[in-house]
Amino acid sequence: MDFSVVVEYFPRLLEGAWVSLQLVLISIVLGGVFALPIALARISPVAWIRAVPFAYIFFFRGTPLLVQIFLVYYGASQFDAVRESFLWPVLREPFWCAIIAFTLNTSAYTAEIFRGAIQAIPQGEVEACKVIGMTKFQMYRRVLLPRAFGIVLPAYGNEIILMLKGSALASTITILDLTGMARTIIARTYTPMEIFLAAGAIYLVISIVIIAIFRQIEQRQNRYLGTLSIKVPDKG
């Protein structure tokens, strides 16, 4: 194996890594925003409100991300209505298609994490809020959501790592993310092992950094617990 190609093409790989990071950051933020209403609807006492997010979550967690990306990127352009609509400039771009697919996917997973966290809060705290006379909105804003945020952190960190790994699939719709860039370089140099291993190492470094950041936030968010550890619902 000859690792001089890695040195030569390292700046290109970093460019790809930056695209991967953009994909992950944008989809995680948008996914988080969508996940909250989905999670709240998912625990609604009304059956038909519960059913819609249930079906949504079931679909996006039960099918491969690759299918979802292809559905958005290739599937949407099948319809003339889409091609003539104002959305076409967005849906024509592979980058935005990847963002849409990743956002839909991660919002389903994140909604389940949020739901688990909200339900993990002891019933006594809900009762305490009611006794004090808080409205439902106040209860969520002051007690349930901040508490859920602390509980959610470890699982949410995992979800971001999964999203980072999922972002490699963007390379299948011609995006030059880290994996896409690696495949392009390999097509030119024909050194698959060296370049793929280098790309793998970069992914590994990014994951380690994300894990370290989350450990910091977690310690900060849960500092009131002292040495007590809290039970976190497992991600399915």
Next chain:
Amino acid sequence: MIDLHGFGDQLLQGAVVTLELALASLFVGLILGLLGASAKLSSIAVIRWIANGYTTIIRGIPELLTVLIIYFGATSVLMAIAGLFGYDEYIEVGAFAAGVTALGLTFGAYATEVFRGALQSIPKGQHEAAIALGMGPIRKFYRIILPQVWRIALPGLGNLFLVLLKDTALVSVVGLDDIMRKANIAVSSTKQAFLFYLVAAFMYLALTIISMVFVSYMEKRASRGLTRG
């Protein structure tokens, strides 16, 4: 009824390949997971380091990249090994073999953690009782430890299998004729991308539901020795 333009049985053939790939990878992954868990609990530090390195690296690298590395890398690695023995012919690794290796390695890394947790949760008294009855280490493992570990690990392993089932779609990228690739072929000849990818999605969903039912049956079976109360 939906018109699949005659690609229906092609897609079903793809589903069979997907299922074969998932089950073969499951088999490889379960063995790797048990080995990995035993290695992580080993008293020899070097073995623990190897196991830790394996799980950290595999879990930090995208599954797609693992598939690509194995598919393109296995050929050169195998040829280098074969070259040592004086064999110079070209060796090609098929998409199926590469897929089983890559997904088995991935499943094994996650299963290592599940098995490790389960192994650690077996009370020490169980080990002592088995030894007191005069069982050797292998018999103790098969008769006493494994059935209990299996019961505790099953829910975790079931989740991992559902992840594995979805990851099989990645092997279509290196040309395995699974559901995903059959759908690609259908799309390129009919231009009905939305229809065929949606059908593919529902086929995966069906496989997921079947697996969930099967896992819950297995869970019931594995805990039949427990009395409720």
